[in-house]
Amino acid sequence: MDVELADLEAVVALAEALHFGRAADRLHVSQPALSKRIRKLEGRIGGPLLVRRYRDVRLTEAGRLLAERGRHLLRESEATVALSQRAARGEAGRLRIGFGIASILGFLPDVLLRFRRSHPGVQLHLRDMSTPEQIEALAAREVDIGFVRLPVADDRLVVRPVLDERLVLAIGSRSPWNARIGLRSVAAEPFIIIARARSASFYDHAISVCAATGFAPRIVQEANELFTVLSLVGAGLGVSLVPRSAALMHPPGVRFRELTLPQAAWDIAVAWHRDASTVPLVQRFVEMVRAARPPSVKRRLAAAPRTRSVGTR
């Protein structure tokens, strides 16, 4: 198949002008050049595209169909080139992002919203994955950006910390409250927690923090939304383990306690493939993530009166 876009342009111009001279002008070529091009094209099609008569050029069915569909093809190909050009400038394309619960609970929604606004041509594909899954997917180039829980040691990836998240204890403010209150002292309390279906890794992490403290929590309620969990705690139905950033919501009737237990750490980093450092979309997304990194949560909680650092005893 040797028909080129220039041939389609010629047929479309001719279909509109129905006059070789004027169509040639529009195409910025001479009339004989257009005539030759059309004759050659007619040879490939196997029949006339136009009926030429004195002062009267008319399309045949073959010509009408070629012009009609040719118009679409030309528009499409122009749009395709434009799309590719925008992709080269990092303004279009696809960005595949892996994330876990801790990042989605934090600042990620806001980053996504702003990135989508500033890059309306970019499709964002989000995949909920555990950190090990993300590492493999990043290495295999199945995702472009990951939000992983630190530490990560993989020299195929570039990893930049963005959030010093931790688990904290959430207690109803009517509960007994003194300096000695810690995770161990609430071991017998009813626990409320983010549903495992919502985030297996977070759920499992919370359980493992309890296990490290020496007990298995008695879970009386699961909820799909962090805000629901905090409301139930505030209503006095039990205690919970939540990401520290939840304290920023200032839920009524809830107090927070830091956990010094090392396992309570849940530091989040943004990661990408080493070779993708120059990919425009990856660069731009990472820039936006790092610019959006909230002021240290640790600092802000230190200023809040209802959160104190305690041991796990």
Add this chain to the structure above:
Amino acid sequence: MDVELADLEAVVALAEALHFGRAADRLHVSQPALSKRIRKLEGRIGGPLLVRRYRDVRLTEAGRLLAERGRHLLRESEATVALSQRAARGEAGRLRIGFGIASILGFLPDVLLRFRRSHPGVQLHLRDMSTPEQIEALAAREVDIGFVRLPVADDRLVVRPVLDERLVLAIGSRSPWNARIGLRSVAAEPFIIIARARSASFYDHAISVCAATGFAPRIVQEANELFTVLSLVGAGLGVSLVPRSAALMHPPGVRFRELTLPQAAWDIAVAWHRDASTVPLVQRFVEMVRAARPPSVKRRLAAAPRTRSVGTR
């Protein structure tokens, strides 16, 4: 926009092979030719389409999008050329046909069915039009084929008779029956007739035939289907004027009488624009119409015992 289909072919081949040498083989060009083509294309896109590293070629977003949409464009353009080729052979395209009631009642449905079977790629556009409307539409090339009532005198058109249709009188077989029965003798009878909404021209023609005979028919019933009209006549509810070909249905309890009145003639011809005589689809359709022309209705009715020729008195 100077991107050609050959460029898209190159990107698609490269996207699949991810290897300049093998992609060049597949495209039946040398490796340097492909390299040059891609570099030039990258210049037009404004950025790299592929990341070349030792033993490792990978698409950028710009390249991925160009290859993905390019594949569609190549398929589309191939299909477009194929369609145009079929149109040049008279196997595809559009055929716009004008027709009136007398042709649609006769053999046209059968011709359409067979034409559609033998030309599955051809779209048939049917428009119900009066003969004068058809003549104008044919001259203005708004329809390709017309079925017109003769006589037609228009030297822009080619006209070929295909059906010697006439109006005949349909009478219930229980009615009095003798050689003198004609249109005038049933002037006082109730008339049943094809609904005017179904065919104004036929309806008006029937009325005008009565007027030429000297009376206005008392219409007691209209029906949308010719078969319904005949059934009502057979049931003794009245008399009717119908196309002569209706006699071929041999409806029970109905007798037919020829009308010698000249105005009762309703000869049908197929017509097309003089300049369209070489258009493949027009040629083929006309051939099929003329081959399908039924044996003279006049002859067949002459052999049928229940139809006699009479005057209009």
Add this chain to the structure above:
DNA sequence: TAAAAATACTCCATAGGTATTTTAT
């Protein structure tokens, strides 16, 4: 060292231009 892409250089096919002819009214 070897695989793979880029570069250098030559060639020629072909698209396009100008001048002219043909055709139809």
Add this chain to the structure above:
DNA sequence: ATAAAATACCTATGGAGTATTTTTA
């Protein structure tokens, strides 16, 4: 006589080939 497309002929651009170099693991 004239408008419009086709033809003749020439030119030159640029795409393709071969040979070679560069790059990188």
